[in-house]
Amino acid sequence: MIAAVDCGTNTIKLFVGTPTRAVLRTSRMVRLGQDVDRTGRLADAALERAFAALDEYAVLLREHDVERVRFCATSATRDAANADVFRAGVLERLGVEPEVLSGAEEAQLSFAGAVRNLRHEPALPVLVVDIGGGSTELVLGDRDPEGGPGGALVAREAHSMDVGSVRLTERHLHSDPPTPDEVAACVADVEAALDASPVDPARAAQVVCVAGTALTVGAGALGLPAFDPARLDQAVLPRGAVGDEVARLLALSVEERRALPVMHPGRADVIGAGAVILDRVLARAGVDAITLSVADILDGIAASLA
Known part of the structure; x- marks a missing residue:
């Protein structure tokens, strides 16, 4: 089993299955990007919500015997000065280093998913x-x-x-x-x-x-x-x-x-x-x-x- 995680500004989404078929698809709205546009930082409350969601996801990964995980973070994490706190929290909970996608990488993956x-x-x-x-x-x-x-x-x-x-x-x-x-x-x-x-x-x-x-x-x-x-x-x-x-x-x-x-x-x-x-x-x-x-x-x- 593989798992894909899309961590956006408002929602963290999880896909578990094979690369072409999901056996589990779920999401949590955590508003990770709360106030990032104004402060340039991930808010403490937003990090708490995100980490609570990732704790749930860690349980799901174990239940489905997931062997490979790709965790992609997008706009809010690109813009935040304290993104290292978030990266450390992801690594601790899921055992994988999050990739902070560039805008171009995010767009390419969006297209690949949408047209398939x-x-x-x-x-x-x-x-x-x-x-x-x-x-x-x-x-x-x-x-x-x-x-x-x-x-x-x-x-x-x-x-x-x-x-x-x-x-x-x-x-x-x-x-x-x-x-x-x-x-x-x-x-x-x-x-x-x-x-x-x-x-x-x-x-x-x-x-x-x-x-x-x-x-x-x-x-x-x-x-x-x-x-x-x-x-x-x-x-x-x-x-x-x-x-x-x-x-x-x-x-x-x-x-x-x-x-x-x-x-x-x-x-x-x-x-x-x-x-x-x-x-x-x-x-x-x-x-x-x-x-x-x-x-x-x-x-x-x-x-x-x-």
Whole structure:
């Protein structure tokens, strides 16, 4: 058995199984990136939450006789001055040194995970959008020409933008619900990041969206009675339905969002900023619909252990 761990700004996810098939997939929302944008450090309370989750994961690894583990940490750990405290805690609990991925490495793994289970021949090039708590990955890819028409999809261009749901909420969205001026400031940050991005969403023929923000927006747009990964995976959503759901979420208070049947309680306070990022990326992409994928960076990390 192998295990892959994706430690992001908001969530720590665990995959246990073979490099191509999960027997266990779980996550814990620990908000490791709490206040990192403001302080440049991982907060003591955030470290406690993360270490409590890793203690649980250590038990699961032993129960499944895991022999190899790859632990990848992303935006919050890249930005924190005291990341060494976190690294030591991971090593103590899981016996593995965490890899702090660069933005480019994070984007490449996100693409590899997102496209591996596409059920239909994609329109090319494909843009994978991975909105996290601290950063957003944009990855544009197409077929490997050496593999012929049915060759593997490979990432060609990747960029990690320093805009994410937690980062932008802490920076701009202080009212509940956010005011129009706060939303406008959030939009301006995202637009500036997109202006500076070498990966242009307008070049995409198809957009595949992964991770919690996009899946939660998709679940709401579909009117699901609960968050159901099986119904979300490979779902195709019209651009208009996504835009309507984004507007609805921004108009709700945190408590109203938390009461939605598809909403994880740990995401309710930051989903507004994540939704803004999704909306602005899709506005530039100009596609009529998006494809949702439950497979994401976690699957890319697992596949790298093959």
